[in-house]
Amino acid sequence: MDWRVPLADVRLGEEEEKAVLEVLRSGWLTMGAVTQAFEQELAAFVGAKHAFAVNNATAALHLACLAAGLHEGDEAIVPSLTFVASANAIRYTGAKVVFADIESEDWLCVSPRSIEEKITERTKAIMVMHYAGFACDMSAILRIAEKYHLAVIEDAAHAIGASLDGKALGTWGDMGCYSFFGNKNLTTGEGGMLVTNNDLLADKVRILRSHGMTTLTWDRHQGHASSYDVVDLGYNYRIDEIRSAIGSEQLKKLPAGNARRDELVQRYRQALSEQCPAIGLPFGEKRGISSQHIFPILLPEGIEKEAFREQLKQRGIQTSFHYPPAHHFRIYRQEGETLLMTERVARRQVTLPLFPDMSDQQQEWVIEGVVEALARLLGD
Numbered sequence: 001m002d003w004r005v006p007l008a009d010v011r012l013g014e015e016e017e018k019a020v021l022e023v024l025r026s027g028w029l030t031m032g033a034v035t036q037a038f039e040q041e042l043a044a045f046v047g048a049k050h051a052f053a054v055n056n057a058t059a060a061l062h063l064a065c066l067a068a069g070l071h072e073g074d075e076a077i078v079p080s081l082t083f084v085a086s087a088n089a090i091r092y093t094g095a096k097v098v099f100a101d102i103e104s105e106d107w108l109c110v111s112p113r114s115i116e117e118k119i120t121e122r123t124k125a126i127m128v129m130h131y132a133g134f135a136c137d138m139s140a141i142l143r144i145a146e147k148y149h150l151a152v153i154e155d156a157a158h159a160i161g162a163s164l165d166g167k168a169l170g171t172w173g174d175m176g177c178y179s180f181f182g183n184k185n186l187t188t189g190e191g192g193m194l195v196t197n198n199d200l201l202a203d204k205v206r207i208l209r210s211h212g213m214t215t216l217t218w219d220r221h222q223g224h225a226s227s228y229d230v231v232d233l234g235y236n237y238r239i240d241e242i243r244s245a246i247g248s249e250q251l252k253k254l255p256a257g258n259a260r261r262d263e264l265v266q267r268y269r270q271a272l273s274e275q276c277p278a279i280g281l282p283f284g285e286k287r288g289i290s291s292q293h294i295f296p297i298l299l300p301e302g303i304e305k306e307a308f309r310e311q312l313k314q315r316g317i318q319t320s321f322h323y324p325p326a327h328h329f330r331i332y333r334q335e336g337e338t339l340l341m342t343e344r345v346a347r348r349q350v351t352l353p354l355f356p357d358m359s360d361q362q363q364e365w366v367i368e369g370v371v372e373a374l375a376r377l378l379g380d
Helices: 014-026 033-046 057-067 084-092 112-118 138-148 199-209 217-221 241-275 305-314 340-348 360-378
Strands: 050-054 075-079 096-100 123-129 151-155 175-179 192-196 295-298 349-352
Touching: 014 241, 033 050, 033 192, 033 241, 050 057, 050 199, 057 084, 057 123, 057 151, 057 175, 057 192, 057 199, 075 084, 084 096, 084 123, 096 112, 112 138, 123 138, 138 151, 192 199, 241 295, 241 360, 305 349, 305 360, 340 349
Parallel strands: 075 096, 075 123, 123 151, 151 175
Antiparallel strands: 050 192, 175 192, 295 349
């Protein structure tokens, strides 16, 4: 469908084209010097000691779970209001996924209280997810982790460029994982990055990322090694030079892109609070600096979400919702499990279009559509 206003839109420019051409002409396409430069640039940007580029954020999360020592018989706690990859990455290790509730209708991140209620003697890790690029209550979560001796993994797929108390999201826990999927604030089409300040965890991730091998093809090509050993059951989670080249150029544009997102979000919040006060606007309180990855709203109780979305679709405005609760999926469903706040929010949550190249006119169309669609459904 040719959307008048798409949910997200990615524009790559001459800088990315030039960087890709340079890689193609270099004759070295697999993980090498360009990837190493991208890793160093992103590590410096977020303030991490180590950064490992991978083929997607799910791979980064899996590596983090492995490095944290998760295996069969363990449990790891994760919010249900997240993309299913968060839970899947835990499941890949054989560990049991334990879902926690969110804080409130205003703050759609995992609740520290719910986390602590879910801890058992088998719990080994907490995986948080910075929903929409807004910070989880990391101080409270780290206190819980210290109390029970648990690893903390940050799913920062939404949160590149976001921070809390001056510290980048993704660098609060033991490891943080970013996504560079096609709709993310920094995109390489597919791709991700794991960051950590822990040398021992970094050593584990470095080995696990590429088949458990002690040296990489690039090392041997450069003459730094002539052979290798395989010391663990590793994976092929490498990224390629083309995507790393795109990532380096995208990183340069990220601050301006996030600033434009914030400008659009503030305009949304002001207009909708004035013209459509029945709609809930999460993240009203101040906690850190968000990357503003998506713009979620909450419909009034009783409004049919799909009917609302259809009204906007008829106007050429694309919407989505983030996310179906993971504990409702058949693979993870458990009899009697209830997460009241997650379920209440998921019934009402709709995601409106948001992207840096969104024009003021496009945003006006969305605001008008929301106001008129809700008025029609309310019978005003």
